[in-house]
Amino acid sequence: MNAAAPLLEIDGLGKRFPSRDGRSMSPWVIQNLSFSVKDGEFVTIIGPSGAGKSTLLNMLAQTDAPSEGEIRFRGKPVREAGARLSPGLDCQIGYVFQDDTLLPWRTTIDNVLFPLEAQGRLDDASRARAETLMKAVGLNGFERYYPHELSGGMRKRAALIRTLVYDPPIILMDEPFGALDAQTRVQLQEDLLRLWEAGRKTILFITHDIAEAIALGDRTLVLSRAPTHIIGDHSIDIPRPRNLRDIYAVPQFAGLYETIRAQVQ
Ligand SMILES: Nc1ncnc2c1ncn2[C@@H]1O[C@H](COP(=O)(O)OP(=O)(O)OP(=O)(O)O)[C@@H](O)[C@H]1O
């Protein structure tokens, strides 16, 4: 392991898909995309719809392969044996999908424990960790409820805990709070920051919301329209812990917001 290497390096990444008839390739969705991420960094990524944000996360999670370029984890290309990041296999990556769903036939606790069960790592310690995390986001008492008996915000919390419970060093989150009302959203953002500050995992968090990107991140990357590459890389030097309910009043906020907004348009 190379201790000096960043945790994650995305180097000249490009992606295009086979056309429907399979005889040609689509235009480039992502091209020349490069950035690196430090251990423990909270990176928020903002970009227009269709820019290839979910495609990028899929390649990081290795559920899809790049057409060009390379992804390195602790200095090693992820396609090499020993450096694979596949979710569920060696537990290096947790992925909270854009349309995250719980299994409707399983109770909340059984949904949360599902990855551990699938990995054969379910034991008393991991069960206790799941219970602690559920409590931390106010889901205690709802362990035996089925997903349809929970509110949208509670389902999102359960999906988040399901990823945190197996303790991956990198967590990918694809617009996890997009469909929530403003109040529930701030509560979930607070839960997430509290859990992150306790464990300092590396997070890549996709959002459409500039305020959310600033409020949560150590750094915000701005993506262009397709073919997607990075057009902005902003350090968010707002001290932590942050008060998310008053984030607009922080002196740095307005300037960052304006700069990022100008790039997103
Ligand atoms: N499996 C696929 N086959 C063909 N084209 C695809 C595939 N997956 C994504 N695309 C195309 O790649 C482009 C980027 O899609 P992607 O879902 O990554 O965008 P996004 O930035 O996540 O958008 P949104 O903000 O709306 O979620 C789109 O034009 C989409 O049609």
Ligand SMILES: [Mg+2]
């Ligand atoms: Mg998407």
